Amino acid sequence: MKKTLYIIPGFEETCRRRPYQALSKIAKEKGYDVVFKNVDWKQKLSEQAFCVAEDDIIFGFSLGAVLAWLVAQDNKCKHIILASMTPHYSWSDKKIKKALVDLLGLKFVNDVIKKLDMKHQAKKQTIMYGDLEDEKGDIIVPKTEHELTENYIKEIKKLL
Numbered sequence: 001m002k003k004t005l006y007i008i009p010g011f012e013e014t015c016r017r018r019p020y021q022a023l024s025k026i027a028k029e030k031g032y033d034v035v036f037k038n039v040d041w042k043q044k045l046s047e048q049a050f051c052v053a054e055d056d057i058i059f060g061f062s063l064g065a066v067l068a069w070l071v072a073q074d075n076k077c078k079h080i081i082l083a084s085m086t087p088h089y090s091w092s093d094k095k096i097k098k099a100l101v102d103l104l105g106l107k108f109v110n111d112v113i114k115k116l117d118m119k120h121q122a123k124k125q126t127i128m129y130g131d132l133e134d135e136k137g138d139i140i141v142p143k144t145e146h147e148l149t150e151n152y153i154k155e156i157k158k159l160l
Contacts, residue, residue, distance in 0.1 A: 005032040005160065006052060006071075010062030010084070010148070011103075014038050019148035023059070023156060030160050032057075039067060041104070044111040046070055052077045058122075059156065061148050062086060063104075066112060072120035079124040081159055084133060084146050091116060126159055128152065 005027045009015050015024070015036035024034045039048060045063075049070045052058060057079045060068030065085030072080045090096045091113050101109050127137040130144030130152070141151050 002055070003030075003032045004035060004053065004056045006035045006037055006050075006056060006058045006068075008037045008039065008058070008060040008064035008067050010064050012041060013061075013064075017148075019153060022150075023148075023153055026153065026157050027160055030157075032160065037064075037067070039064060041108075044108060046111050046115040049074060051075055054078065057081065057160070059083065060085070062146065066116065069120055070115060072122040072125075073115075073117050074121070076121045077123070079126065079159070080120065080122040081126050081128065081156060083128045083148065083152060083156070084130065084135075085127065087135060088116065088118065128155060 007015055007020055007023060009020055015038055027034050045067055048067060052071060052075045054076045056077045058068040058071055058077055059081040061083045063086050065082040068080050068082060126139060128139040128141060129135040129137040130141045130146060132145040139155050141155050144151050
């Protein structure tokens, strides 16, 4: 059985960054094919969703985790790993929404609000946050803020 891991980076990042390359190396050592999905942050997020197979795993960091969620809404998959995901409540909280609009633009934010559902089709979901982010998750990564650190990668390795 072919195992595939999709990696979606966070805002204004690319998969060329060292942490994503380190994650890719670990996944390949564990027998995964790795597919990098860089995001065009000037385009609507929903238009960048892609198809995956039922045995695939999708990893997304921060706003990349929002894209991972959107992909899992429309596709059955084995597992989504949501690392430091911009939480669902952020899109409806007026103060946070304004900050997101200032950062991403109104079209981008409204697209996410319109498309983001509370349910997805993944068989398994893991939500991760750094302990310094003050969010709840299935895994709280020690000594970590909103950054894909070595500690984060160690926790993800356990999930693969």
